[in-house]
Amino acid sequence: MTCEEFQRVLPELEGGHNFEQEQHLKxxxxxxxxxxxxxxISQQARLIGATTEEPSPRVWNSIEITLRQEGxxxxxxxxxxxxxxxxxxxxxxxxxxxxxxxxxGVVLHxxxxxxxxxxxxxxxxxxxxxxxxxxxATLADEEQxxxxxxxxAPALRADYESDLRAVDEYIRDAERSAxxxxxxxxxxxxxxxxxxxxxxxxxxxxxRTLP
Amino acid sequence: xxxxxxxxxxxxxxxxAVAVFAADQVRKDYHFKVHHRASVSIFNQYGPISVRPGSGxxxxxxxxxxxxxxxxxxxxxxxxxxxxxxxxxxxxxxSGRVDYDVLVPANANVTLHSTTGPLxxxxxxxxxxxxxxxxxxxxxxxxxGHVHVKTLNGPVTLTNVSExxxxxxxxxxxxxxxxxxxxxxHVNSTSGKILYxxxxxxxxxxxxxxxxxxIDATAPAYASIDVVASSERGxxxxxFPLQPAHSSFVSRAGSAFAGTMGKAASSVKLLSFSxxxxxxxx
Amino acid sequence: xxxxxxxxxxxxxxxxxxxxxAEAIDxxxxxxxxxxxxxxxxxxxxxxxxxxxxxxxxxxxEDLTQEAFxxxxxxxxxxxxxxxxxxxLHRMAVNVVLMQLRKxxxxxxxxxxxxxxxxxxxxKEPGADDMRLAGSLxxxxxxxxxxxxxxxxxxxxxxHDVEGYEHNEIADMVGCSIGNSKSQLHKARMKLRELLxxxxxxKATKP
Numbered sequence: 001m002t003c004e005e006f007q008r009v010l011p012e013l014e015g016g017h018n019f020e021q022e023q024h025l026k027x028x029x030x031x032x033x034x035x036x037x038x039x040x041i042s043q044q045a046r047l048i049g050a051t052t053e054e055p056s057p058r059v060w061n062s063i064e065i066t067l068r069q070e071g072x073x074x075x076x077x078x079x080x081x082x083x084x085x086x087x088x089x090x091x092x093x094x095x096x097x098x099x100x101x102x103x104x105g106v107v108l109h110x111x112x113x114x115x116x117x118x119x120x121x122x123x124x125x126x127x128x129x130x131x132x133x134x135x136x137a138t139l140a141d142e143e144q145x146x147x148x149x150x151x152x153a154p155a156l157r158a159d160y161e162s163d164l165r166a167v168d169e170y171i172r173d174a175e176r177s178a179x180x181x182x183x184x185x186x187x188x189x190x191x192x193x194x195x196x197x198x199x200x201x202x203x204x205x206x207x208r209t210l211p
Numbered sequence: 212x213x214x215x216x217x218x219x220x221x222x223x224x225x226x227x228a229v230a231v232f233a234a235d236q237v238r239k240d241y242h243f244k245v246h247h248r249a250s251v252s253i254f255n256q257y258g259p260i261s262v263r264p265g266s267g268x269x270x271x272x273x274x275x276x277x278x279x280x281x282x283x284x285x286x287x288x289x290x291x292x293x294x295x296x297x298x299x300x301x302x303x304x305x306s307g308r309v310d311y312d313v314l315v316p317a318n319a320n321v322t323l324h325s326t327t328g329p330l331x332x333x334x335x336x337x338x339x340x341x342x343x344x345x346x347x348x349x350x351x352x353x354x355x356g357h358v359h360v361k362t363l364n365g366p367v368t369l370t371n372v373s374e375x376x377x378x379x380x381x382x383x384x385x386x387x388x389x390x391x392x393x394x395x396x397h398v399n400s401t402s403g404k405i406l407y408x409x410x411x412x413x414x415x416x417x418x419x420x421x422x423x424x425x426i427d428a429t430a431p432a433y434a435s436i437d438v439v440a441s442s443e444r445g446x447x448x449x450x451f452p453l454q455p456a457h458s459s460f461v462s463r464a465g466s467a468f469a470g471t472m473g474k475a476a477s478s479v480k481l482l483s484f485s486x487x488x489x490x491x492x493x
Numbered sequence: 494x495x496x497x498x499x500x501x502x503x504x505x506x507x508x509x510x511x512x513x514x515a516e517a518i519d520x521x522x523x524x525x526x527x528x529x530x531x532x533x534x535x536x537x538x539x540x541x542x543x544x545x546x547x548x549x550x551x552x553x554x555e556d557l558t559q560e561a562f563x564x565x566x567x568x569x570x571x572x573x574x575x576x577x578x579x580x581x582l583h584r585m586a587v588n589v590v591l592m593q594l595r596k597x598x599x600x601x602x603x604x605x606x607x608x609x610x611x612x613x614x615x616x617k618e619p620g621a622d623d624m625r626l627a628g629s630l631x632x633x634x635x636x637x638x639x640x641x642x643x644x645x646x647x648x649x650x651x652x653h654d655v656e657g658y659e660h661n662e663i664a665d666m667v668g669c670s671i672g673n674s675k676s677q678l679h680k681a682r683m684k685l686r687e688l689l690x691x692x693x694x695x696k697a698t699k700p
Contacts, residue, residue, distance in 0.1 A: 011679035037626040038682045041689075044635050045654035048546075053288070055541045055555045060533055062559050067529060067566060074524030155304065156326070156344065163363050163382045166401045170422040173484055177443065186441065190484060193399045193420055200361055200380055204344060247641065250551045289633075290640065291551055322552040340552045376596075 006031050010038075058203075065202045068141075069195060142168075145205050163201050170194040241272040241285055243292045248337060251315050252322040255296040258308040260323050261331045265314025272313050278306040320356070328365060338375070348384075366403075373413070385424075400424050404486075408493075411436050414476040425486040428479075431493045435473035442466055444485040450492040514578060522570050533562055536579060540586045546651050547590045549640050557593055561586035587652065591666060594644065626689055638688040646681035653678050 001024040013021070025032050067073045142164050150157040174191040181187045251270055253260050258277075265271055270292050274283055280302035286293045298307040304327060315321060320338040323330050328346020332339050338356045341348050344363045351370040358375060360367050364383045369391050376395040379386055385404040388396070392412040398405050400421040407428040411417050412435075419426050425445070430436070432451075440447050446466070453470025481488050512520065512531045520528035540561055545554035565582050572581060639647060648667065652658045653674070658666070660674040667674070 011675045033625055034686075037686050040626045040630050041635065041682050041685050042654050044630050044632060045650070046657070048632055048636060048639075048655050053542055053545065054538045055558050059537070059541075059555050059559050059562075060530065063533065063562050063566070064526070064529070066563055067526075070567070072524060072566060073526045073529065153326070159345065159364055163401075166382060166422075170401050170484070173422065173443075177484075186482065189420070189482070190422075194401075194422070196380065196399060197382055197401050201363065201382060204342070204361070204363060246637065248549055250549070252551060289636065290549070293551075320550045320552065338550060338553065 003028060003031055007034070010034075061206045062199075062203050065199055065206065069199055069202075145202060149205050160201065160205055164198075167194065167198045167201055170197060235278050237276045237279075239274045239276065239283060241270075241274075241283075241294070243270040243272075243285075243287050244268065245270055245292065245316065245319070246290050247316075247318065248290070249316060249319040250291040250322070251313065251319050252291075252293045252324075253311055253313065254294070254324045255309055255311055256298060256307060256326045257304045258296070258310045258325070258327065259329050259331070260311040260313065260325055262313045262315060262321050262323065262335070263333050264317035264335060268316055270313065270315050270319070272311065274312075275310040277308040277310075278302075280306040281309050283309065410434055411477045411479050415478075417477060417479045418482070420480065420482045421486055422484045423486050424483060426481050426483050426488045427491070428481055428489070429491040429493050433473065435476040436479045437471045437475035437477070438479040438481065438490065439469045440467065440481040440488050440490060442483045442486060442488050445483055445487045447487070448489045451490060518569065518572065518578060521566065522572075529566055532566075532578075536582055537562075539579070540582065543583070543586055543651075543656060544590055546639065546655065547594070547648060553593070557586070557589050561589045564589065583656070587656070587658075587666060591648070594648065626686065630689065634689060634692070635685070638685050638692070641688050642681060642684060646677060646684055649674060649677045650681035650685070654682075 001020050003024075006021060006024050006028070009021075025035065064073070146157055146161055146164070149160050171191075171194040174187070174194040178184070178187040178191045245268055247268075249268075249270065251262075253262075253272075272285075272294055274294075276283070280299045282297045282299065284295045284297050286295075294311070294313075296307070296309045315335075317334065318336045320340075321332060321335060322340040323332070324342045325346045326344045328343045329349065330341050330343055330346050331349045332341070332353065333350070334352045336353070336355045338358075339350060339353055340359045341350070342361045343365050346362060346365040348360055348362060348365055348367040349370075350358055350360070350368070350372060353372045353375070355374045358369065358372055358377045358379075360369075360379045360381070362379075362381045362384045365381075366385045366387070367379055367381055368387045368389075369377065369379075370389045372388075372391045373393055375393050377388075377391060377393055377397070378395070379398045380400075381398075381403045382401045383403055384400075385406070386398050386400060387406040388398070389408045391407070391409050392415060394413060394415045396415060396417045398419045398421075402423045403421065404424045405419045405421055405426045407417075407419060407426075407430075409430065410433075411430055419428065426440075430451075434451075438451075438453065440449065443466070447468060449468050451470075451472055453468065453472060455470055481490065512528060514532070514535060517528040517531040517535075521532060537558065541554055541558045544557040544561070545551065548554050548557065561582070565585050572578065639650065642650065649663060652663050652666070653660070660671045660678075663669075663674045664671045669677075
């Protein structure tokens with residue numbers, strides 16, 4: 001086997017050689033050195049995988065903003081907290097009512113003081129909790145963002161506020177257009193661009209490397 | 212006599228003020244040895260950053276600090292260089308200002324972040340990424356590299372940029388593109404005005420889109436484009452004799468038009484929700 | 494996939510992290526912000542280093558890292574645990590990078606696999622006989638040489654030798670044949686050998 005023949009099949013060899021190739025390697029220092037070098041490169045390459053480099057904090061900030069924008073993050077909010085309390089109340093309501101009924105039943109059958117009609121006829125009422133609409137939630141987010149900007153760079157608060165108003169108006173117009181023309185590609189494009197603009201304002205406001 | 216004494220006193224006072232002011236300024240120089248396609252990042256809250264090509268395989272950073280309320284951190288990791296202005300407590304836009312003048316290899320990739328800027332990059336062949344709040348952004352004579360700009364209120368000007376992707380996102384800043392062409396040119400603005408003066412060449416995809424800003428596009432008579440222009444509430448004008456496009460797009464006199472010129476090599480979208488659009492012939 | 498690597502946390506930090514990966518995945522499916530952040534912190538280094546090596550640009554690598562995680566989080570509800578989470582994420586990151594390289598018009602694989610190149614024929618080696626790489630090659634030299642490779646060779650080399658993908662997987666991802674993947678990997682290694690030996694020869698002749 002010649003060097004040329006050996007090196008021609010080299011791309012297909014993955015560590016294993018047949019008898020003829022082994023014989024050639026035993027007698028040819030050049031091909032033997034080549035195999036050794038390529039193997040060293042491949043082995044060292046595996047060690048490159050381990051790394052300590054990491055992206056800047058901006059990357060996570062941007063990811064978090066986008067996830068919130070797309071509604072993929074459901075933060076526990078005061079409303080959700082109230083909803084959790086509400087569901088706690090509801091889940092205990094049935095046994096509580098049952099216990100009350102037992103108590104009243106016992107009391108009713110006892111001689112002596114009668115419970116008042118109003119107490120018997122009006123079981124505890126759990127008020128329905130209304131969730132704030134999306135606009136209120138957005139305003140709350142924006143106030144929080146502007147608060148952050150004001151704390152870091154007070155001079156920029158007015159600019160950010162004006163920018164947010166402008167992009168909010170863009171989003172409102174784009175949403176209205178998309179609702180009226182649900183199959184219109186252009187309307188969808190405007191909506192995406194409007195959200196991209198808002199995401200950028202948030203991203204820049206939350207960028208901790210800059211005010 | 213009285214006037215000349217007063218004038219002389221004023222000059223002396225000015226000279227003293229300049230001397231005092233300049234005395235607080237400190238100049239620092241940094242040199243970094245790099246290889247092919249280095250990455251250079253500069254983060255600077257307040258103050259200009261200017262980047263242009265230097266000679267040899269090195270990055271040379273000259274920084275003027277305007278007070279002792281700013282420090283400079285530098286970091287080199289192989290072919291990546293990062294320079295960050297670090298502000299101490301009590302720093303503001305004046306005392307925290309640092310002026311950067313940076314020389315890099317022409318094929319380096321450059322990333323600049325600033326609040327106030329201005330940011331200026333010229334004669335580069337690598338990727339250029341610029342971010343600024345109110346920074347004035349000026350990019351000129353860039354070829355082969357991609358140019359990405361994000362700004363809130365600062366005006367953006369690109370001149371003679373070609374062969375790469377151009378993506379500009381601006382909320383209120385005006386965007387001006389002169390002799391800009393490439394496979395992809397996208398501008399997305401809320402209320403900024405968009406000005407384009409070029410040939411829409413390279414068989415690229417051009418999209419200039421704004422909410423309330425006006426769009427003014429000027430192209431030569433030989434432009435080879437497939438154009439769509441539409442404004443929901445604004446007026447739309449066209450100086451080109453377009454051939455009708457074979458699509459379902461419905462032209463509305465005064466508010467939308469579509470058609471082709473020449474071989475329709477490039478796709479051009481001029482879209483404003485409520486601003487005016489004018490496609491002019493040069 | 495035969496790639497090694499299950500995340501970047503040490504045992505100590507795993508003990509102290511609030512959520513395990515499995516818990517974080519479950520909670521992320523329900524929209525828990527902390528869970529998303531936990532998953533991000535567990536895997537950000539590996540994804541970022543992959544993006545950085547393939548693009549040689551920190552800004553681009555950060556953008557691609559962001560995009561890879563966003564795609565992952567958007568699809569997390571569909572993750573059923575058929576493969577390791579890190580494998581799933583890694584594959585997504587590779588696809589994001591390859592799409593970006595395609596968008597930039599960079600050839601992922603040199604086009605003509607049938608043309609004989611100089612590297613395939615036996616040639617005189619530069620340098621002296623004592624320039625063997627084995628035993629004297631380090632990561633810094635190799636990293637530098639990888640940065641000098643043409644993008645197409647670099648992609649295949651990184652995917653196979655650094656990230657551990659098999660040729661059939663690379664062929665799927667990049668859109669070439671298995672034979673082409675093997676041939677380009679060999680050429681990439683030969684080119685690296687040449688770059689490393691030339692660099693050594695230059696250093697040896699300097700005063």
